[in-house]
Amino acid sequence: EVQLVESGGGLIQPGGSLRLSCAVSGFTVRSNYMGWVRQAPGKGLEWVSIIYSAGSTYSADSIKGRFTISRDNSRNTLFLQMNSLKAEDTAVYFCARDSTGGHYFDSWGQGTLVTVSS
Amino acid sequence: SYELTQPPSVSVSPGQTASISCSGDKLGDKFACWYQQKPGQSPVLVIYHDSKRPSGIPERFSGSNSGNTATLTISGTQAMDEADYYCQAWDTSTYVFGTGTKVTVL
Numbered sequence: 001e002v003q004l005v006e007s008g009g010g011l012i013q014p015g016g017s018l019r020l021s022c023a024v025s026g027f028t029v030r031s032n033y034m035g036w037v038r039q040a041p042g043k044g045l046e047w048v049s050i051i052y053s054a055g056s057t058y059s060a061d062s063i064k065g066r067f068t069i070s071r072d073n074s075r076n077t078l079f080l081q082m083n084s085l086k087a088e089d090t091a092v093y094f095c096a097r098d099s100t101g102g103h104y105f106d107s108w109g110q111g112t113l114v115t116v117s118s
Numbered sequence: 119s120y121e122l123t124q125p126p127s128v129s130v131s132p133g134q135t136a137s138i139s140c141s142g143d144k145l146g147d148k149f150a151c152w153y154q155q156k157p158g159q160s161p162v163l164v165i166y167h168d169s170k171r172p173s174g175i176p177e178r179f180s181g182s183n184s185g186n187t188a189t190l191t192i193s194g195t196q197a198m199d200e201a202d203y204y205c206q207a208w209d210t211s212t213y214v215f216g217t218g219t220k221v222t223v224l
Binding site: 035037044045046047050058060061094102103104105106108109110111 | 119149151153155160161162163166167172202204206207208211212213214215216217218
């Protein structure tokens with residue numbers, strides 16, 4: 001069974017750092033495109049970042065230079081390192097799988113809430 | 119940057135057909151997909167590659183994409199279809215989501 005479980009969210013002050021994790025089972029992160037998508041309270045979905053199976057990464061302009069996506073193949077886990085956090089980064093962060101490289105997400109985690117506030 | 123625009127809301131009576139549009143520059147030249155999201159839940163893929171349905175998605179969900187507009191159609195809409203719907207496309211290494219449409223089944 002395919003499962004994606006995010007963790008690491010919480011309350012953090014502006015300017016702080018946080019690392020989100022997404023532990024997966026039922027497939028391997030290294031063989032799939034894996035991404036992060038966020039949703040601010042009451043708002044729509046916003047793509048954050050993607051890591052391709054070959055290892056190349058791409059990110060939305062809104063977080064470029066502040067967030068870094070990575071994976072640990074031995075732990076079968078996806079990460080999102082978030083630095084210089086701003087109030088507007090407050091959102092539920094979902095990890096998601098693009099299993100075919102078809103540029104759509106066919107499996108999603110339950111999400112983890114990040115709140116940036118003093 | 120590429121943008122996808124959806125109507126904020128669509129209302130439909132039970133058993134009728136709901137159509138949700140998604141507009142973007144030359145969207146028909148790209149593949150579009152659609153997600154359903156119910157309150158407090160994660161998104162679920164309901165259409166990919168313009169018109170394909172993932173396993174387990176009811177046949178009443180269908181999609182098309184041509185010109186500048188992709189369309190999600192829900193035939194014989196049921197109360198359980200009340201949700202937010204998002205289109206999504208890919209453009210130069212960027213996954214782009216639409217603005218979202220709330221479907222209300224009255």
